[in-house]
Amino acid sequence: MSQVYDRIALIGLGLIASSMFWAIKRSGLAGEVTGYARSEATRDAARRIGLCDRVCDTAREAVEGADLVVLCVPVGAMEAVATDIAPVLKPGATVTDVGSVKRHVIQAVSPHIPEGVHFVPAHPLAGTEHSGPEAGFAELYDNRWCLLVPVEGSDPDAIARLRALWEGMGANVDEMDADHHDLVLAVTSHAPHLIAYTMVGVADDLRRVTDTEVIKYSAAGFRDFTRIAASDPTMWRDVFLTNKDATLEILGRFTEELFALQRAIRTGDGEHLFDYFTRTRAIRRGIIDAGQDTDAPDFGRGKASS
Amino acid sequence: MSQVYDRIALIGLGLIASSMFWAIKRSGLAGEVTGYARSEATRDAARRIGLCDRVCDTAREAVEGADLVVLCVPVGAMEAVATDIAPVLKPGATVTDVGSVKRHVIQAVSPHIPEGVHFVPAHPLAGTEHSGPEAGFAELYDNRWCLLVPVEGSDPDAIARLRALWEGMGANVDEMDADHHDLVLAVTSHAPHLIAYTMVGVADDLRRVTDTEVIKYSAAGFRDFTRIAASDPTMWRDVFLTNKDATLEILGRFTEELFALQRAIRTGDGEHLFDYFTRTRAIRRGIIDAGQDTDAPDFGRGKASS
Numbered sequence: 001m002s003q004v005y006d007r008i009a010l011i012g013l014g015l016i017a018s019s020m021f022w023a024i025k026r027s028g029l030a031g032e033v034t035g036y037a038r039s040e041a042t043r044d045a046a047r048r049i050g051l052c053d054r055v056c057d058t059a060r061e062a063v064e065g066a067d068l069v070v071l072c073v074p075v076g077a078m079e080a081v082a083t084d085i086a087p088v089l090k091p092g093a094t095v096t097d098v099g100s101v102k103r104h105v106i107q108a109v110s111p112h113i114p115e116g117v118h119f120v121p122a123h124p125l126a127g128t129e130h131s132g133p134e135a136g137f138a139e140l141y142d143n144r145w146c147l148l149v150p151v152e153g154s155d156p157d158a159i160a161r162l163r164a165l166w167e168g169m170g171a172n173v174d175e176m177d178a179d180h181h182d183l184v185l186a187v188t189s190h191a192p193h194l195i196a197y198t199m200v201g202v203a204d205d206l207r208r209v210t211d212t213e214v215i216k217y218s219a220a221g222f223r224d225f226t227r228i229a230a231s232d233p234t235m236w237r238d239v240f241l242t243n244k245d246a247t248l249e250i251l252g253r254f255t256e257e258l259f260a261l262q263r264a265i266r267t268g269d270g271e272h273l274f275d276y277f278t279r280t281r282a283i284r285r286g287i288i289d290a291g292q293d294t295d296a297p298d299f300g301r302g303k304a305s306s
Numbered sequence: 307m308s309q310v311y312d313r314i315a316l317i318g319l320g321l322i323a324s325s326m327f328w329a330i331k332r333s334g335l336a337g338e339v340t341g342y343a344r345s346e347a348t349r350d351a352a353r354r355i356g357l358c359d360r361v362c363d364t365a366r367e368a369v370e371g372a373d374l375v376v377l378c379v380p381v382g383a384m385e386a387v388a389t390d391i392a393p394v395l396k397p398g399a400t401v402t403d404v405g406s407v408k409r410h411v412i413q414a415v416s417p418h419i420p421e422g423v424h425f426v427p428a429h430p431l432a433g434t435e436h437s438g439p440e441a442g443f444a445e446l447y448d449n450r451w452c453l454l455v456p457v458e459g460s461d462p463d464a465i466a467r468l469r470a471l472w473e474g475m476g477a478n479v480d481e482m483d484a485d486h487h488d489l490v491l492a493v494t495s496h497a498p499h500l501i502a503y504t505m506v507g508v509a510d511d512l513r514r515v516t517d518t519e520v521i522k523y524s525a526a527g528f529r530d531f532t533r534i535a536a537s538d539p540t541m542w543r544d545v546f547l548t549n550k551d552a553t554l555e556i557l558g559r560f561t562e563e564l565f566a567l568q569r570a571i572r573t574g575d576g577e578h579l580f581d582y583f584t585r586t587r588a589i590r591r592g593i594i595d596a597g598q599d600t601d602a603p604d605f606g607r608g609k610a611s612s
Binding site: 100125126127129144145147174180183184185187188189190191192194196197198199200201202203204205206208209211213215218219220221222223225226227228229231233234236237240244247248250251254255258261262265266270273274276278280281283284285286287290292293 | 431480493499500502507509511514515519524525532534539543544560563564580589590591598
């Protein structure tokens with residue numbers, strides 16, 4: 001794979017940025033990658049493990065001379081970073097981000113982008129329950145989707161170049177407008193995360209069942225909720241606060257459906273339950289066919305932990 | 307491992323029974339294993355793949371002379387099977403089951419067990435999204451829990467022997483009373499399954515987001531719900547109808563908590579969200595430490611599907 005940018009600056013050095021670094025290096029997609037994190041401990045960790053060609057003590061220093069600046073901070077911190085780096089952005093450079101919410105980030109960042117600099121928001125749909133600079137690995141984006149969300153007037157060449165970078169890192173790329181992105185993600189990610197957090201919280205609260213029991217017997221289904229309920233609290237707080245409307249809309253529909261199923265249980269309406277459960281199997285089959293999961297029994301977890 | 311029973315009869319030949327057969331063979335835990343399934347297609351499939359030493363055309367034929375009879379049918383079908391086989395149960399034999407609900411099964415089966423036959427209900431906490439006679443594999447129970455739920459007057463020797471069988475199949479064994487079992491499972495399994503079914507149904511219903519989008523972008527969190535929402539519809543209908551009270555209790559608490567989090571989103575209470583999300587991380591850590599899951603990033607799914 002050939003170089004796509006001369007210099008890339010990663011602002012924020014968590015799971016997403018560190019995985020980007022290793023994926024960029026794997027395929028030689030950039031001449032130099034600089035990095036900055038607000039916390040000194042994170043910068044020290046990055047230097048220790050060789051994350052980034054150069055770790056800088058200020059965001060401005062990392063950004064200077066970069067062709068691509070990637071904002072990898074929580075959604076709620078995007079505006080402050082954009083304000084800080086705006087004066088040193090190189091003319092012709094592209095600014096992008098990896099935030100899970102797009103309308104809010106566009107509103108927060110766009111006004112600070114100087115004339116002559118491109119802004120192409122993006123969102124890679126990949127993650128693990130781990131966070132921080134040491135959580136990254138080069139394969140995170142392989143066969144995962146990255147959504148580009150161009151704003152009005154986004155330069156086609158800047159979009160094509162960013163697409164080449166994400167494809168070089170192993171991802172499949174789609175384009176989508178911001179409002180549709182925020183709705184699709186509310187369904188596929190934000191509502192499921194809130195629901196998983198809630199269920200794990202309920203289990204923890206229940207006086208008559210101990211945490212030990214919940215943990216020991218988690219393989220019966222509960223376990224599938226805990227991975228996503230272990231995700232980074234700061235990131236997720238910001239997601240819910242900034243994608244409020246779409247998330248609340250989906251949660252409203254979810255509650256309606258849940259009440260209907262609860263009523264079916266209470267009244268003994270087995271047919272309603274059976275039909276509902278039969279319908280949901282097809283979606284699972286679609287996900288396996290689309291290569292977004294494997295159909296290995298139990299995901300091989302049984303074997304891995306035995 | 308040495309033989310625990312001379313002859314075991316498996317009634318119902320789905321994922322659980324077929325995995326038991328392979329696990330029993332792996333360690334030589336029985337002299338002969340007979341099997342019966344109501345559907346001719348299932349019996350044919352079993353004969354074709356060598357599932358069971360002898361596949362019988364009636365439950366009574368499979369049960370005759372067995373030291374252990376394992377009822378592996380949906381919870382709602384237990385009583386009919388018990389009624390059918392009762393006359394041919396061997397004196398001194400043990401009847402057990404693998405149902406996900408215990409109070410109901412005990413009420414349905416106990417009255418039909420003849421004097422001189424032991425009844426020791428059980429529930430292995432293991433499964434995959436696949437069902438049917440060809441879904442089984444010998445490792446399913448390795449390092450998983452099997453809960454024994456003895457009824458009043460259960461014979462200690464019969465319990466000890468059944469424990470030895472489950473341990474021989476790789477499981478860890480605990481004992482629990484029926485009502486506590488049903489509550490613990492409502493938290494760790496039944497409520498999570500209903501919630502996952504609901505969320506997958508909502509995604510399928512939403513007009514403004516296509517199924518293709520839901521499937522393509524499922525790796526963002528939704529995917530973790532779809533595995534459990536693909537489980538056998540008949541089995542799960544019966545679970546909810548027969549563990550009604552405990553499931554509805556947990557769902558009630560779940561709804562309360564979900565409303566509190568929705569209100570925090572609506573009012574912008576970031577601190578409430580952050581504190582809640584921080585608390586749930588600890589449970590996940592406990593599950594990994596307990597060996598009921600791995601902490602491999604993304605469970606290696608990224609690699610398996612790339």
